[in-house]
Amino acid sequence: MRSWSAPDIVPLPGTGGPLRLHDTATDRIKETTPGPRAGMYACGITPYDAAHLGHAFTYLTFDLVNRVWRDAGRDVNYVQNTTDIDDPLLERAHAIGVDWRDLAHREIDVFRDDMAALRIIPPASYVGVVESVDLIGDLAARIRDTGATYDLDGDLYFSVAEAQNFGEIGHLDRDAMLSLFRQRGGDPDRSGKKDPLDWLLWRAERPGEPAWDSPLGRGRPGWHIECSAIALDRLGPRFALNGGGNDLIFPHHEMGAAETRCVTGGPNADNHLHVGMVGLNGEKMSKSLGNLVFVSKLREQGVEPAVIRLAMLSHHYRAAWEWTDDHLPVACARAERWRAAFALGTAPDAAPLLAAVRSTLAEDLDAPAALAAVDAWADTALTEGGTDADAPALARTVVDTLLGVAL
Numbered sequence: 175m176r177s178w179s180a181p182d183i184v185p186l187p188g189t190g191g192p193l194r195l196h197d198t199a200t201d202r203i204k205e206t207t208p209g210p211r212a213g214m215y216a217c218g219i220t221p222y223d224a225a226h227l228g229h230a231f232t233y234l235t236f237d238l239v240n241r242v243w244r245d246a247g248r249d250v251n252y253v254q255n256t257t258d259i260d261d262p263l264l265e266r267a268h269a270i271g272v273d274w275r276d277l278a279h280r281e282i283d284v285f286r287d288d289m290a291a292l293r294i295i296p297p298a299s300y301v302g303v304v305e306s307v308d309l310i311g312d313l314a315a316r317i318r319d320t321g322a323t324y325d326l327d328g329d330l331y332f333s334v335a336e337a338q339n340f341g342e343i344g345h346l347d348r349d350a351m352l353s354l355f356r357q358r359g360g361d362p363d364r365s366g367k368k369d370p371l372d373w374l375l376w377r378a379e380r381p382g383e384p385a386w387d388s389p390l391g392r393g394r395p396g397w398h399i400e401c402s403a404i405a406l407d408r409l410g411p412r413f414a415l416n417g418g419g420n421d422l423i424f425p426h427h428e429m430g431a432a433e434t435r436c437v438t439g440g441p442n443a444d445n446h447l448h449v450g451m452v453g454l455n456g457e458k459m460s461k462s463l464g465n466l467v468f469v470s471k472l473r474e475q476g477v478e479p480a481v482i483r484l485a486m487l488s489h490h491y492r493a494a495w496e497w498t499d500d501h502l503p504v505a506c507a508r509a510e511r512w513r514a515a516f517a518l519g520t521a522p523d524a525a526p527l528l529a530a531v532r533s534t535l536a537e538d539l540d541a542p543a544a545l546a547a548v549d550a551w552a553d554t555a556l557t558e559g560g561t562d563a564d565a566p567a568l569a570r571t572v573v574d575t576l577l578g579v580a581l
């Protein structure tokens with residue numbers, strides 16, 4: 175599937191250091207040690223609505239990883255899926271009386287446009303579930319052949335009792351698992367299951383539902399297996415970084431890791447990154463609640479994408495935060511101040527600024543600290559001045575290349 179247009183990335187002098195990230199599985203900040211081509215998988219949108227700021231905050235976070243790894247001299251094999259077939263999409267399409275394919279295509283178009291406007295580096299592989307249904311069916315069949323599954327009325331379930339190291343990502347107790355499974359698309363109460371936590375790998379065809387042929391018969395994929403299959407296909411049995419918003423820790427990433435381990439015998443990723451939830455009016459921004467601030471709407475209102483990006487960068491990626499009315503004016507003022515400093519003929523040396531933005535981002539993507547370093551440089555430039563004629567241009571490039579903010 176087509177991704178979106180790539181922003182220009184202007185190389186900076188020297189190279190950045192190793193990126194240290196919080197890893198959900200070990201609950202500690204640890205150095206990422208990707209190969210020369212770092213493999214990264216971020217779970218993509220379910221396109222029954224356009225990108226809201228919560229989605230954007232998650233993809234901004236992975237964009238910072240992408241930029242920091244590139245600045246450290248690595249290539250990045252970034253893979254992102256889009257869940258262009260699943261129950262919520264079918265339900266929404268039915269509710270608004272449109273074909274589910276048209277709804278998905280329409281919302282994916284808006285999403286791509288928003289990501290390009292926010293100067294998010296596009297994934298090397300942007301992969302839809304529908305176009306991957308064969309490889310998903312094949313993985314489900316491989317898992318079935320290990321004996322880790324069972325059939326329930328034609329549907330294929332992964333038996334949680336067969337899952338090795340289950341809990342290795344989120345370290346949740348059983349009650350928490352059951353509660354989150356119920357809230358997030360699971361079916362713990364379905365009668366006939368061996369264990370309420372068993373999860374669907376392949377749903378047999380129902381009348382009126384889309385279905386595809388597979389080694390398991392006609393039907394369609396369960397949720398988790400889509401990402402396991404796409405990541406295995408594009409990134410291999412083990413890659414540097416897997417993640418998404420922290421609402422995916424359980425069940426999605428836990429069950430996905432168990433599926434991959436079932437066929438590879440090991441963990442799917444070296445690091446697991448999970449992004450804090452963006453809220454509005456006291457609730458997580460989510461389609462089901464309808465409390466959404468859409469990137470596309472802000473853009474239609476004339477808000478500069480660079481300002482939207484700056485507003486989000488003022489929060490640490492692991493923090494849960496609320497979108498409030500002051501976010502845009504504060505980000506706007508910051509953009510104007512930085513622009514004024516970048517427009518100066520001379521300014522204080524910006525090499526220390528480059529080092530500061532590199533070191534703050536390298537320490538678990540501390541974007542708020544990086545913004546503070548640019549604020550400090552700009553304030554000095556605007557109040558005391560400086561003599562370095564290359565500094566304004568270097569500072570502007572630091573902000574663009576590492577933070578993705580083009581001013």
Ligand SMILES: Nc1ncnc2c1ncn2[C@@H]1O[C@H](COS(=O)(=O)NC(=O)[C@@H](N)CS)[C@@H](O)[C@H]1O
Nearest residue numbers: 217218219220228229232257418419451452459
């Ligand atoms: N309020 C929010 N704040 C931060 N991230 C969010 C928020 N809501 C959703 N996300 C993240 O945005 C991404 C897309 O969310 S989604 O549209 O619901 N889609 C899915 O979660 C699945 N298609 C993943 S395979 C996921 O990584 C999700 O964790």
Ligand SMILES: [Zn+2]
Nearest residue numbers: 217218401426
């Ligand atoms: Zn996913």
